[in-house]
Amino acid sequence: MAKSTCGKDKMEFTIGAVIKDPGSTIKNKTGGWRSFRPIIDQTKCVKCGNCWVFCPDNSIKKNEDGTFSIDYDYCKGCGICANECPLKAIRMETESK
Amino acid sequence: MTEMVVEASKAIALAAKLCRPKVIPMYPITPQTHIVENLAEIINNGELDAEIIHAESEHSACSALLGAQASGIRTFSATASQGLALMFEVLPIVAGNRMPCVMAVANRALSAPINIWNDHSDAVSVRDQGWIQIYVESTQEAIDTLIQLYRVCESKEVMLPGMLCIDGFTLSHVYERAFVPDQSEVDEFLPEYKPLNILDPANPITMGPIAFPNSYMEFKKMQHEAMLLAKKEIEKANQEFGKKFGRKYGNGLIETYRMEDAKYAIIGMGTLIGTARTVVDKLREKKKKVGLIKLRSLRPFPDEKLRKAIEGLKGLAVIDRHISVGYEGPLYTDLRSAFYGSKLTLSNYIAGLGGRDITAAHIEKVFIDLMNGKSGGWLL
Incomplete structure (x- = not known):
């Protein structure tokens, strides 16, 4: 098995790139790709769940109290939630802020 | 069987x-x-x-x-x-x-x-x-x-x-x-x-x-x-x-034919080898020191075996049944790279495209060209 020579990542190089242990997409946090961050204004939100339905990456989480929050570990900032929100309760801010 | x-x-x-x-x-x-x-x-x-x-x-x-x-x-x-x-x-x-x-x-x-x-x-x-x-x-x-x-x-x-x-x-x-x-x-x-x-x-x-x-x-x-x-x-x-x-094909990667004391040889792949064998036999009867290399494995490319096979050769003609349009036969490119630094004279022939026959006369012409120091071309 080859060893990683790139960066600090510890990786296993299996023949044919097979992943034998499930859950690699949970370990691999992709939120770092984001340049725009969605922010929910809970005072405007009516808990309709449109954002949760439309999020292509399962990054909107439904909380026990019925509110919604964003999982920034995986949200890539595509802005679909903000676009689909009927009350404009989600705004997109640049990550540089 | x-x-x-x-x-x-x-x-x-x-x-x-x-x-x-x-x-x-x-x-x-x-x-x-x-x-x-x-x-x-x-x-x-x-x-x-x-x-x-x-x-x-x-x-x-x-x-x-x-x-x-x-x-x-x-x-x-x-x-x-x-x-x-x-x-x-x-x-x-x-x-x-x-x-x-x-x-x-x-x-x-x-x-x-x-x-x-x-x-x-x-x-x-x-x-x-x-x-x-x-x-x-x-x-x-x-x-x-x-x-x-x-x-x-x-x-x-x-x-x-x-x-x-x-x-x-x-x-x-x-x-x-x-x-x-x-x-x-x-x-x-x-x-x-x-x-x-x-x-x-x-x-x-x-x-x-x-x-x-x-x-x-x-x-x-x-x-x-x-x-x-x-x-x-x-x-x-x-x-x-x-x-x-009870059947073997050279060393598996390449097969040589009458190469023992050969000075001039042809290398190619596939059925043209069968035709070339008869031409080698004919020229050997005339005391010409000619031989033949059949490349079996194109990938992986047996460069070490090929370098060994050409020891003692003066000239080698590469017959490609394909043309890398705009350059040369791809087998020729691979072989020039494998033989880099050797004094062997290499020539390249493009032949047999689209089912054009590669005849014994073609192969004989290639050997005669080789022995006369002529370069390759298209066998039309």
Whole structure:
């Protein structure tokens, strides 16, 4: 098995790139790709769940109290939630802020 | 072992049957069609327990080949020309997933102009996609090499797919005497396929995931190293096949003919070698020191063996059945690189494109050119 020579990542190089242990997409946090961050204004939100339905990456989480929050570990900032929100309760801010 | 006069395509089907593939995805294309037609008949007769998948295109056939192999079984298919071109997208995926699928390619020219006859432009154009490629000269060599190829591709060190390249029509449709081994003999030579990983819903794994820039190169390097190790496995399979069946093809990677004290030689692949053998014999009778090198394995490329084979040679003519349009014959490019620094005079001939015959007169002209220090050209 080859060893990683790139960066600090510890990786296993299996023949044919097979992943034998499930859950690699949970370990691999992709939120770092984001340049725009969605922010929910809970005072405007009516808990309709449109954002949760439309999020292509399962990054909107439904909380026990019925509110919604964003999982920034995986949200890539595509802005679909903000676009689909009927009350404009989600705004997109640049990550540089 | 059964002795018979058989069409090469049928012989390849019989050899494939002896290797016990479980799934055979197929899409017909000339001049490969007889191979899969014969296999369909074999399965229909109940002589082979395998499933045929009638794909709607070669792209689908190759995808089915990959998927079936991933489920942990041995597979087989065959294609040619535009069919192989349509498979292109899937070829590196099969190789990158390290699936030892085996496929026969009845080499045929690529369009346009449309042409159904032999040259090597289809297979040579995909030589960089991680498939072992072995070119053969005769029906017997096709049978024997197909059986060996499964063993090479499936060996633990290799786990790569392989193509058995046969010249379309010039070999695929030729009837020759051949010996077809018995099932028990092949079973002894070719062990049961032991997959590294199995796509099994009961034990889920991920096959074919994304590799980011921090890991793609390592996977590619592993693939390359496996291909280099395949050289040893090809030699070993040839050697052990020879011990068991009494037939060997050079060292497996290349085969030389009357090269012992040769000063001038020709190198090529496939059926043109048969013609060249007779010309070498004729010139040897006239005391000309000529010989012949048959390249069997284009990938992996046996550069060390080739450097050894040319020791003592003054001139070598490379006959390419393909042209890298805008440059030269690709085999010539590979050989110039392998022989870099040697004093050998190399010349390049482009020949046999689109089924143009390569005749004994052509080969003789090449030898005469070589001995007179003339450079290559197109054998029209």
